[in-house]
Amino acid sequence: MTREHIVQSFDVAIDELVNTIAELGGLAEAQVAGALAALTQRDMAAADQVRTTDARLDALEEKVDQMAVRLFALRQPMGVDLRLIAMSLKISNDLERIGDYASSIAKRAKRLVGEPSVQATASLGRMGHLVQDMLSDVVDAYVERDVRKGMSVWHRDAEVDDFYDSLFREIITYVLEDPRTTSACIDLLFIAKNLERIGDHATNIAERLHYVVHGDRINRARSETA
């Protein structure tokens, strides 16, 4: 992306597209942060905020769709432009999905307030921060076209998967120890799964960034063998 296009309005449109994705990324980060505050600090105002903000992410995703479709039609992009615009559709979808997971966590956090508290909430908070850092790094990496930073996110996904597996076992133990916590533990299990999915989408974005910059895909086999 070093040189400018002969047609300057093409550069302007691409900048707008990237900025819209950056805005969507920032919102997704805030949503995940809000959901974690609702979960770990029982901050119900944050939970409500997350629930009402979700529509803005949907709207931004749609805006990215429209911009990308328009660019395909007007510019018939090639090479790095083609990759950037095609991947913008996928990245905005990843970010919108991340928003959905944050919203789902906020909903469960509200319900958990009425339940007996469970130890696992602290571990979930740690997993949440890991995922939050991945998301924030991958959004930065995208804006800065920094594949190296993106790859560091990609490698951290294995850690999230391990975290999820151990949390799963931990939560099952609590259910067995005290069946009165069953309902709360089911919510916590879903939250753990949601966080794991957020990590997957952050990893997807890192893969897409790699494709945008280098034009080839990174081998996904790692996630299966890990």
Add this chain to the structure above:
Amino acid sequence: MSEAVRAEAPTASRPAIAEVRESKMRTRHVDLWYGAKQALFDVDLDINANEVTALIGPSGCGKSTYLRCLNRMNDTIDICRTEGDIRLDGEDIYDRSVDVVELRARVGMVFQKPNPFPKSIYDNVAYGPRIHGLVGTKAELDALVEESLTRAALWGEVKDRLADPGNGLSGGQQQRLCIARAIAVGPEVILMDEPCSALDPIATAHIEELIDDLKREFTIVIVTHSMQQAARVSQRTAFFHLGKLIEVGETDDIFTSPQQQMTQDYITGRFG
């Protein structure tokens, strides 16, 4: 980091596609001068059989010049001097024993501006077979004219007015007539120099459809200034710049992930 990751991918057994394909024409170390001015520099390029190879690059980069080397059309330009090795099915086409008229029947050409002879539609197509003595009887010639026009996707539009002048047809029809004329002498390779640049989008679509059909029988090399057209019609694309071949590869790769920065800049409209 990505290299380390990529190394895990299974790569061993699959041979590169290019190795499997047969090359119809092969050029090595082609240098060309117009007088003192060098227009081609050390061009090495293989043209695969039954494929469409697109030549792209900015105006004046030598696409037409290179194309004209492939059937020695440059011989008609006095100041032009060609060096290097150019082979058709392994035979050196610049060898003294080669009959240039016969070579141009084997390697036909279609130009930018449709250029039918000032003759009837029928005679435009019949002309080549007649001078090459390809047919004996009138019935055979009729059959060859019909077959050529059919393969050029023009027969249905002209069968009732074969005696009308060729230059009375629309631009797109004239171009298909020129293609029929090239086909009639039984070529193996068809060279096309910006064959659609004088045509409207519908006529262009007809020619592109035709090119896709023709590659089953012929090997096609097309010069085009439209990258979208190159992407649509070709299997391989060669990018020229200032008389040099900068990059050649699978068309899908060239337009999504070219290897050379110069190719990238050109196809994305960032040039110069």
